[in-house]
Amino acid sequence: MKIRAPRETGGIDDKLEITVPKVFVVMNDDKHRGELEKALTKYFKLTVFSDSNNAMRALETESPDVVIIENDIKPLGGARLLVQQASSPPCKAGVLLTRDQGEDFTVSLENATCAGRYLTWPFPAKQLMDAITELINENALKSWEDLPETQAKTLKLTVDEYQGIADAIASGEPINYNSAAESCTPLVDAINEGGHHDLLKNVQAHHNYTYVHSMRVATLLTLFGYGIGMRGDDLLVLSTGGLLHDTGKLVTPPNILDKPGKLTEEEWPIMRDHVVESGNLLDAGDDVTKGAKIIAEQHHEKIDGTGYPKGLKGAELNELARMSAIVDIFGALTDERSYKPAFPPAKAFAILESMETGIDQNLLALFKEIFGGDAASGL
Ligand SMILES: [Fe+2]
Ligand SMILES: [Fe+2]
Numbered sequence: 001m002k003i004r005a006p007r008e009t010g011g012i013d014d015k016l017e018i019t020v021p022k023v024f025v026v027m028n029d030d031k032h033r034g035e036l037e038k039a040l041t042k043y044f045k046l047t048v049f050s051d052s053n054n055a056m057r058a059l060e061t062e063s064p065d066v067v068i069i070e071n072d073i074k075p076l077g078g079a080r081l082l083v084q085q086a087s088s089p090p091c092k093a094g095v096l097l098t099r100d101q102g103e104d105f106t107v108s109l110e111n112a113t114c115a116g117r118y119l120t121w122p123f124p125a126k127q128l129m130d131a132i133t134e135l136i137n138e139n140a141l142k143s144w145e146d147l148p149e150t151q152a153k154t155l156k157l158t159v160d161e162y163q164g165i166a167d168a169i170a171s172g173e174p175i176n177y178n179s180a181a182e183s184c185t186p187l188v189d190a191i192n193e194g195g196h197h198d199l200l201k202n203v204q205a206h207h208n209y210t211y212v213h214s215m216r217v218a219t220l221l222t223l224f225g226y227g228i229g230m231r232g233d234d235l236l237v238l239s240t241g242g243l244l245h246d247t248g249k250l251v252t253p254p255n256i257l258d259k260p261g262k263l264t265e266e267e268w269p270i271m272r273d274h275v276v277e278s279g280n281l282l283d284a285g286d287d288v289t290k291g292a293k294i295i296a297e298q299h300h301e302k303i304d305g306t307g308y309p310k311g312l313k314g315a316e317l318n319e320l321a322r323m324s325a326i327v328d329i330f331g332a333l334t335d336e337r338s339y340k341p342a343f344p345p346a347k348a349f350a351i352l353e354s355m356e357t358g359i360d361q362n363l364l365a366l367f368k369e370i371f372g373g374d375a376a377s378g379l
Contacts, residue, residue, distance in 0.1 A: 020045050020336055021136050021207060022062070026055040026069040026081070027097075032121075036068065039125040042260045042339070044132075052076035063092060065139070066132050070097040082116065093135035095119060095128065115139065133207045140205035150190045151198050155206075157183040158218070158243060162211040169250050174285035177240070177292070184218065184239035191222045191235075210249045210257070213331060218242030220327040220371075221295070227370030234291075238320075241295030245324065248277030248296075260339035275300055275309050291320055299324040302358035322360040326352060326367055329359075345371065 023044040027033040028051065037048055047064070049055040052073045059067075059081075069078035082094040094116040115138055117131040144155045161183035165175055190199055196219050203215045221242040225235050249257055252274050256267050263271055278296040282288045298312065298321035305313030307325070317325075333351060336342035343351070349368050352359055 021065040021132075022047070023132065024049065024055060024058070024062075024064045024067045024069075026052060026067065026073055026078070028070065028073055032070070032097075035125075036128070039128070040068075040132075043129070043258070052078075052081045056081060065136050066093045066095060068095045068097065068128070068132070072099070092139055095131050095135070097121060136205070136207040140207070143205050144202060147198060147202060148193075148195060150186050150193055151195045151202070154184075154186040154190050154195075154199060155203060155215070157186060158215055159206060159208075159211060162208070162214065162243070165244075165247060166250050169247070169281065175244065175247060175281050175288075177244075177282070177285050177288040180244055181236055181240040184236060184243055187218060187222055187239045188235050191219070191226050196220075196223045209337075210246055213335065214243050214246050216331045216335070217245060217299075217324070217327055220331055221324060224323055224327060224367050224370060228366060237289045237291035238295070238323075240289070241292035241320070241324070242327070244278070244282065244292055245296045245299050245328070246274060246278060247281050248274035248279070251277050251281075260337070272300070272308050294318065294320045295324040299328045301325060302355075303360055304357035306358055319360075319363065322363050323367070326359055326364050329355075330367070 021044050023040060024047050025033060025036050025040070026049045027036065030050075033048060033050065037046060040046055044065075047058065047062075049058070052069075052075060055067070055069070055073075056076070067082065069081060071078040073081065078094075078096050082096065092115075096116060096118050098118055098120050115135055117135065119128060119131060141156070141159070144152050146152075147155070161180055165180065168175060187199070190196070199219045200216055203212050203219075206212050218239050219242070222235060222239045225238040230238065252271060256263065256270050259267070275297060279293065282293055282296055297309075298317060301307035301310065301312045301317055301321055302325065303313055303317055303322065305311045312321075329352060330345075330348050333343045333348035334345055349364075352364050353361070
Protein backbone atom coordinates (compact mmCIF):
# COMPACT_ATOMS: atom_id res chain seq x y z
CA MET A 1 0.00 0.00 0.00
CA LYS A 2 1.36 3.39 -0.98
CA ILE A 3 1.14 5.96 1.79
CA ARG A 4 0.73 9.55 0.66
CA ALA A 5 1.28 12.64 2.76
CA PRO A 6 -1.87 13.75 4.56
CA ARG A 7 -3.66 16.99 3.91
CA GLU A 8 -2.89 20.17 5.87
CA THR A 9 -3.38 19.76 9.57
CA GLY A 10 -5.43 21.72 12.03
CA GLY A 11 -6.71 21.50 15.59
CA ILE A 12 -8.40 18.38 16.89
CA ASP A 13 -12.11 18.76 17.36
CA ASP A 14 -13.24 17.90 20.87
CA LYS A 15 -16.94 17.74 20.08
CA LEU A 16 -17.23 14.29 18.49
CA GLU A 17 -19.45 12.21 20.72
CA ILE A 18 -22.11 9.55 20.83
CA THR A 19 -25.27 10.22 22.78
CA VAL A 20 -26.91 7.62 24.97
CA PRO A 21 -30.70 7.93 24.50
CA LYS A 22 -32.51 9.95 27.15
CA VAL A 23 -35.58 8.30 28.62
CA PHE A 24 -38.11 9.72 31.09
CA VAL A 25 -40.12 7.33 33.28
CA VAL A 26 -43.25 8.92 34.75
CA MET A 27 -45.06 6.64 37.23
CA ASN A 28 -47.02 6.93 40.48
CA ASP A 29 -46.63 3.33 41.46
CA ASP A 30 -43.42 2.88 43.53
CA LYS A 31 -43.05 -0.82 42.79
CA HIS A 32 -43.47 -0.58 39.03
CA ARG A 33 -41.34 2.57 38.89
CA GLY A 34 -38.54 0.76 40.73
CA GLU A 35 -38.78 -2.25 38.41
CA LEU A 36 -38.56 -0.13 35.27
CA GLU A 37 -35.69 1.90 36.71
CA LYS A 38 -33.77 -1.29 37.43
CA ALA A 39 -34.39 -2.72 33.95
CA LEU A 40 -33.60 0.43 31.97
CA THR A 41 -30.88 2.27 33.87
CA LYS A 42 -28.05 0.23 32.32
CA TYR A 43 -29.00 1.19 28.80
CA PHE A 44 -30.35 4.75 28.92
CA LYS A 45 -29.87 8.14 30.56
CA LEU A 46 -32.86 7.74 32.81
CA THR A 47 -34.82 10.44 34.64
CA VAL A 48 -37.63 9.19 36.89
CA PHE A 49 -40.72 11.17 37.98
CA SER A 50 -43.46 10.16 40.38
CA ASP A 51 -46.02 12.69 39.12
CA SER A 52 -46.88 14.35 35.84
CA ASN A 53 -46.42 17.97 37.03
CA ASN A 54 -42.69 17.53 37.61
CA ALA A 55 -42.40 15.65 34.32
CA MET A 56 -44.18 18.48 32.49
CA ARG A 57 -41.81 21.04 33.99
CA ALA A 58 -38.78 18.99 32.90
CA LEU A 59 -40.25 18.59 29.43
CA GLU A 60 -40.31 22.38 29.03
CA THR A 61 -36.52 22.39 28.82
CA GLU A 62 -35.55 18.83 27.92
CA SER A 63 -36.46 16.66 24.98
CA PRO A 64 -36.01 12.99 25.89
CA ASP A 65 -35.93 10.39 23.15
CA VAL A 66 -38.75 8.42 24.77
CA VAL A 67 -41.22 9.18 27.57
CA ILE A 68 -42.55 6.08 29.34
CA ILE A 69 -45.66 6.99 31.24
CA GLU A 70 -48.52 5.20 32.93
CA ASN A 71 -51.90 6.23 31.61
CA ASP A 72 -53.42 6.92 35.02
CA ILE A 73 -50.55 9.10 36.27
CA LYS A 74 -51.75 11.86 38.64
CA PRO A 75 -52.88 14.55 38.13
CA LEU A 76 -52.76 14.92 34.34
CA GLY A 77 -53.00 11.43 32.89
CA GLY A 78 -50.35 9.91 30.61
CA ALA A 79 -52.06 10.41 27.26
CA ARG A 80 -52.86 14.05 28.03
CA LEU A 81 -49.30 14.75 29.10
CA LEU A 82 -47.97 13.30 25.87
CA VAL A 83 -50.46 15.32 23.81
CA GLN A 84 -49.71 18.56 25.68
CA GLN A 85 -45.97 18.24 25.37
CA ALA A 86 -46.22 17.10 21.76
CA SER A 87 -46.73 20.71 20.65
CA SER A 88 -43.58 22.38 22.01
CA PRO A 89 -40.92 21.10 22.25
CA PRO A 90 -41.82 18.31 19.84
CA CYS A 91 -42.48 15.00 21.55
CA LYS A 92 -40.10 12.45 20.06
CA ALA A 93 -41.83 9.28 21.23
CA GLY A 94 -43.95 7.91 24.04
CA VAL A 95 -44.77 4.53 25.52
CA LEU A 96 -48.11 4.59 27.32
CA LEU A 97 -48.49 1.91 30.00
CA THR A 98 -52.12 0.94 30.44
CA ARG A 99 -54.04 -1.53 32.51
CA ASP A 100 -56.47 -2.22 29.66
CA GLN A 101 -56.00 -3.72 26.25
CA GLY A 102 -54.33 -1.12 24.02
CA GLU A 103 -53.23 -0.70 20.46
CA ASP A 104 -50.66 1.27 18.48
CA PHE A 105 -50.66 4.78 19.79
CA THR A 106 -50.07 7.89 17.75
CA VAL A 107 -50.71 11.41 18.94
CA SER A 108 -50.91 13.81 16.04
CA LEU A 109 -51.13 17.54 16.54
CA GLU A 110 -51.15 20.29 13.98
CA ASN A 111 -47.39 20.46 13.51
CA ALA A 112 -46.07 17.64 15.64
CA THR A 113 -46.40 13.90 15.65
CA CYS A 114 -45.50 11.79 18.62
CA ALA A 115 -44.77 8.23 17.65
CA GLY A 116 -45.82 5.81 20.35
CA ARG A 117 -46.85 2.42 21.61
CA TYR A 118 -49.28 1.05 24.16
CA LEU A 119 -48.12 -1.63 26.54
CA THR A 120 -50.56 -3.35 28.86
CA TRP A 121 -49.50 -4.53 32.32
CA PRO A 122 -48.06 -7.04 32.96
CA PHE A 123 -45.42 -7.21 30.21
CA PRO A 124 -41.92 -8.67 30.04
CA ALA A 125 -39.02 -6.17 30.26
CA LYS A 126 -37.92 -7.26 26.77
CA GLN A 127 -41.20 -6.05 25.29
CA LEU A 128 -40.59 -2.57 26.72
CA MET A 129 -36.95 -2.59 25.56
CA ASP A 130 -38.09 -3.59 22.06
CA ALA A 131 -40.72 -0.83 21.99
CA ILE A 132 -38.16 1.81 23.07
CA THR A 133 -35.62 0.56 20.53
CA GLU A 134 -38.16 0.55 17.71
CA LEU A 135 -39.27 4.10 18.52
CA ILE A 136 -35.69 5.42 18.72
CA ASN A 137 -34.80 3.71 15.45
CA GLU A 138 -37.95 4.99 13.70
CA ASN A 139 -36.97 8.51 14.74
CA ALA A 140 -33.37 7.94 13.64
CA LEU A 141 -34.54 6.95 10.16
CA LYS A 142 -36.79 10.03 10.06
CA SER A 143 -33.95 12.36 11.11
CA TRP A 144 -31.63 10.92 8.43
CA GLU A 145 -34.06 12.06 5.74
CA ASP A 146 -32.95 15.65 6.41
CA LEU A 147 -29.28 14.90 5.63
CA PRO A 148 -27.64 15.58 2.26
CA GLU A 149 -28.63 12.87 -0.21
CA THR A 150 -25.36 10.87 -0.22
CA GLN A 151 -25.24 10.69 3.57
CA ALA A 152 -28.93 9.83 3.91
CA LYS A 153 -28.45 7.08 1.33
CA THR A 154 -25.35 5.79 3.13
CA LEU A 155 -27.12 5.43 6.46
CA LYS A 156 -30.34 4.04 5.01
CA LEU A 157 -28.56 1.43 2.87
CA THR A 158 -26.08 0.33 5.54
CA VAL A 159 -28.66 0.06 8.33
CA ASP A 160 -30.89 -2.08 6.09
CA GLU A 161 -27.85 -4.12 5.06
CA TYR A 162 -26.83 -4.65 8.68
CA GLN A 163 -30.34 -5.82 9.57
CA GLY A 164 -30.20 -8.16 6.56
CA ILE A 165 -26.86 -9.54 7.78
CA ALA A 166 -28.27 -10.09 11.28
CA ASP A 167 -31.30 -11.88 9.79
CA ALA A 168 -29.08 -14.02 7.53
CA ILE A 169 -26.85 -15.04 10.45
CA ALA A 170 -29.88 -15.83 12.61
CA SER A 171 -31.20 -18.18 9.95
CA GLY A 172 -27.82 -19.79 9.27
CA GLU A 173 -27.30 -18.18 5.86
CA PRO A 174 -23.96 -16.74 4.71
CA ILE A 175 -23.15 -13.03 4.54
CA ASN A 176 -23.49 -11.62 1.03
CA TYR A 177 -20.24 -9.65 0.68
CA ASN A 178 -21.15 -8.03 -2.63
CA SER A 179 -24.40 -6.75 -1.21
CA ALA A 180 -22.53 -5.29 1.81
CA ALA A 181 -20.02 -3.63 -0.55
CA GLU A 182 -22.85 -2.18 -2.61
CA SER A 183 -24.42 -0.66 0.51
CA CYS A 184 -21.07 1.02 1.25
CA THR A 185 -20.72 2.63 -2.19
CA PRO A 186 -22.39 5.89 -1.12
CA LEU A 187 -20.12 5.95 1.99
CA VAL A 188 -17.11 6.29 -0.30
CA ASP A 189 -18.92 9.10 -2.14
CA ALA A 190 -19.88 10.78 1.16
CA ILE A 191 -16.23 10.73 2.33
CA ASN A 192 -15.22 12.11 -1.05
CA GLU A 193 -17.70 14.94 -0.48
CA GLY A 194 -16.39 15.62 3.06
CA GLY A 195 -19.52 14.27 4.76
CA HIS A 196 -17.82 12.15 7.42
CA HIS A 197 -18.56 14.55 10.27
CA ASP A 198 -22.31 14.40 9.69
CA LEU A 199 -22.16 10.62 9.28
CA LEU A 200 -20.22 10.09 12.52
CA LYS A 201 -22.67 12.35 14.37
CA ASN A 202 -25.97 11.24 12.88
CA VAL A 203 -25.44 7.49 12.89
CA GLN A 204 -25.52 7.75 16.69
CA ALA A 205 -29.29 8.34 16.56
CA HIS A 206 -29.71 4.60 15.91
CA HIS A 207 -29.98 2.23 18.85
CA ASN A 208 -28.23 -0.88 17.50
CA TYR A 209 -24.83 -0.24 19.05
CA THR A 210 -23.01 -2.88 16.98
CA TYR A 211 -24.31 -1.23 13.80
CA VAL A 212 -23.45 2.26 15.10
CA HIS A 213 -19.91 1.22 16.08
CA SER A 214 -19.38 -0.67 12.81
CA MET A 215 -20.60 2.27 10.76
CA ARG A 216 -18.33 4.67 12.67
CA VAL A 217 -15.38 2.33 12.12
CA ALA A 218 -16.32 2.07 8.42
CA THR A 219 -16.49 5.89 8.20
CA LEU A 220 -13.21 6.48 10.06
CA LEU A 221 -11.43 3.75 8.11
CA THR A 222 -12.65 5.17 4.80
CA LEU A 223 -11.59 8.67 5.91
CA PHE A 224 -8.17 7.27 6.88
CA GLY A 225 -7.81 5.44 3.55
CA TYR A 226 -8.94 8.50 1.60
CA GLY A 227 -6.46 10.67 3.51
CA ILE A 228 -3.54 8.42 2.59
CA GLY A 229 -4.53 8.42 -1.06
CA MET A 230 -6.62 5.28 -1.53
CA ARG A 231 -9.44 5.48 -4.06
CA GLY A 232 -11.99 3.37 -5.92
CA ASP A 233 -12.26 -0.35 -5.11
CA ASP A 234 -9.40 -0.20 -2.57
CA LEU A 235 -11.34 2.35 -0.57
CA LEU A 236 -14.55 0.32 -0.89
CA VAL A 237 -12.73 -2.65 0.68
CA LEU A 238 -11.97 -0.47 3.72
CA SER A 239 -15.59 0.72 3.97
CA THR A 240 -17.00 -2.80 3.61
CA GLY A 241 -14.40 -4.31 5.93
CA GLY A 242 -15.28 -1.63 8.52
CA LEU A 243 -19.00 -2.37 8.24
CA LEU A 244 -18.43 -6.14 8.55
CA HIS A 245 -15.51 -6.19 11.04
CA ASP A 246 -17.63 -7.00 14.12
CA THR A 247 -20.31 -9.21 12.54
CA GLY A 248 -19.12 -11.93 14.93
CA LYS A 249 -20.74 -9.85 17.70
CA LEU A 250 -24.11 -10.73 16.18
CA VAL A 251 -23.64 -14.21 17.64
CA THR A 252 -22.18 -13.06 20.98
CA PRO A 253 -24.69 -13.63 23.82
CA PRO A 254 -26.45 -10.26 24.44
CA ASN A 255 -25.88 -10.46 28.22
CA ILE A 256 -22.12 -10.35 27.52
CA LEU A 257 -22.19 -8.06 24.49
CA ASP A 258 -24.35 -5.42 26.20
CA LYS A 259 -22.99 -5.87 29.72
CA PRO A 260 -22.31 -2.46 31.21
CA GLY A 261 -18.85 -2.21 32.75
CA LYS A 262 -16.18 -4.85 33.04
CA LEU A 263 -16.51 -8.45 31.92
CA THR A 264 -15.50 -11.33 34.20
CA GLU A 265 -12.60 -13.69 33.48
CA GLU A 266 -15.09 -16.26 32.17
CA GLU A 267 -16.87 -13.72 29.96
CA TRP A 268 -13.79 -12.22 28.25
CA PRO A 269 -12.94 -15.26 26.09
CA ILE A 270 -16.56 -15.38 24.87
CA MET A 271 -16.39 -11.68 23.97
CA ARG A 272 -13.04 -12.13 22.24
CA ASP A 273 -14.48 -14.99 20.19
CA HIS A 274 -16.33 -12.41 18.09
CA VAL A 275 -13.15 -11.96 16.02
CA VAL A 276 -12.97 -15.66 15.12
CA GLU A 277 -16.72 -15.66 14.49
CA SER A 278 -16.39 -12.63 12.16
CA GLY A 279 -13.75 -14.52 10.15
CA ASN A 280 -15.86 -17.68 10.00
CA LEU A 281 -18.95 -15.76 8.92
CA LEU A 282 -17.02 -14.05 6.12
CA ASP A 283 -15.42 -17.35 5.06
CA ALA A 284 -18.86 -18.94 4.75
CA GLY A 285 -19.88 -16.43 2.06
CA ASP A 286 -18.67 -15.87 -1.51
CA ASP A 287 -16.50 -13.15 -3.02
CA VAL A 288 -15.16 -11.77 0.27
CA THR A 289 -12.04 -9.68 -0.33
CA LYS A 290 -8.72 -10.41 1.37
CA GLY A 291 -8.61 -6.85 2.74
CA ALA A 292 -12.02 -7.09 4.43
CA LYS A 293 -10.99 -10.42 5.99
CA ILE A 294 -7.82 -8.86 7.41
CA ILE A 295 -9.85 -6.01 8.92
CA ALA A 296 -12.32 -8.49 10.47
CA GLU A 297 -9.72 -10.97 11.72
CA GLN A 298 -6.93 -8.68 12.86
CA HIS A 299 -8.50 -5.48 14.22
CA HIS A 300 -7.69 -6.57 17.80
CA GLU A 301 -4.11 -7.60 17.09
CA LYS A 302 -1.25 -5.40 18.39
CA ILE A 303 2.17 -5.01 16.78
CA ASP A 304 3.91 -6.05 20.02
CA GLY A 305 2.05 -9.37 19.97
CA THR A 306 -0.23 -8.58 22.94
CA GLY A 307 -3.44 -8.53 20.90
CA TYR A 308 -5.88 -11.30 20.03
CA PRO A 309 -6.90 -13.82 18.76
CA LYS A 310 -3.52 -14.94 17.37
CA GLY A 311 -1.05 -12.60 19.05
CA LEU A 312 0.40 -11.67 15.65
CA LYS A 313 3.20 -9.14 15.74
CA GLY A 314 5.47 -6.86 13.74
CA ALA A 315 5.62 -7.66 10.05
CA GLU A 316 2.84 -10.24 10.43
CA LEU A 317 0.46 -7.28 10.57
CA ASN A 318 0.09 -5.25 7.38
CA GLU A 319 -1.12 -1.64 7.11
CA LEU A 320 -4.80 -2.63 6.91
CA ALA A 321 -4.58 -4.54 10.18
CA ARG A 322 -2.70 -1.67 11.83
CA MET A 323 -5.13 0.96 10.50
CA SER A 324 -8.17 -0.99 11.63
CA ALA A 325 -6.70 -1.47 15.13
CA ILE A 326 -6.20 2.31 15.45
CA VAL A 327 -9.66 3.16 14.14
CA ASP A 328 -11.44 0.48 16.20
CA ILE A 329 -9.92 1.78 19.44
CA PHE A 330 -10.46 5.42 18.45
CA GLY A 331 -14.09 4.70 17.58
CA ALA A 332 -14.72 2.94 20.89
CA LEU A 333 -12.98 5.63 22.99
CA THR A 334 -14.98 8.44 21.39
CA ASP A 335 -18.29 6.60 21.93
CA GLU A 336 -20.49 7.41 24.86
CA ARG A 337 -22.11 4.37 26.48
CA SER A 338 -24.49 4.36 29.43
CA TYR A 339 -21.55 3.28 31.66
CA LYS A 340 -18.81 5.55 30.27
CA PRO A 341 -18.46 9.05 28.87
CA ALA A 342 -17.29 9.78 25.33
CA PHE A 343 -13.63 10.75 25.38
CA PRO A 344 -12.84 13.84 23.31
CA PRO A 345 -10.74 12.94 20.23
CA ALA A 346 -7.67 14.66 21.73
CA LYS A 347 -7.86 12.36 24.76
CA ALA A 348 -8.47 9.31 22.55
CA PHE A 349 -5.35 10.19 20.54
CA ALA A 350 -3.35 10.66 23.77
CA ILE A 351 -4.41 7.17 24.91
CA LEU A 352 -3.45 5.66 21.54
CA GLU A 353 -0.10 7.48 21.70
CA SER A 354 0.48 5.99 25.15
CA MET A 355 0.11 2.50 23.64
CA GLU A 356 3.62 2.92 22.33
CA THR A 357 4.50 -0.64 21.40
CA GLY A 358 1.04 -1.97 20.53
CA ILE A 359 -0.07 0.60 17.97
CA ASP A 360 1.76 1.67 14.82
CA GLN A 361 2.73 5.19 15.90
CA ASN A 362 3.58 6.32 12.36
CA LEU A 363 0.15 5.38 11.06
CA LEU A 364 -1.42 6.89 14.18
CA ALA A 365 0.35 10.19 13.48
CA LEU A 366 -1.01 10.10 9.92
CA PHE A 367 -4.54 9.37 11.12
CA LYS A 368 -4.30 12.18 13.68
CA GLU A 369 -3.26 14.60 10.96
CA ILE A 370 -6.01 13.45 8.61
CA PHE A 371 -8.61 13.67 11.37
CA GLY A 372 -7.20 16.94 12.72
CA GLY A 373 -6.99 18.43 9.26
CA ASP A 374 -10.68 17.85 8.87
CA ALA A 375 -11.35 19.32 12.29
CA ALA A 376 -10.07 22.61 10.90
CA SER A 377 -12.89 22.57 8.37
CA GLY A 378 -15.59 21.82 10.89
CA LEU A 379 -15.43 18.17 11.97
FE1 LIG B 1 -14.02 -6.21 17.45
FE1 LIG C 1 -14.98 -3.04 16.61
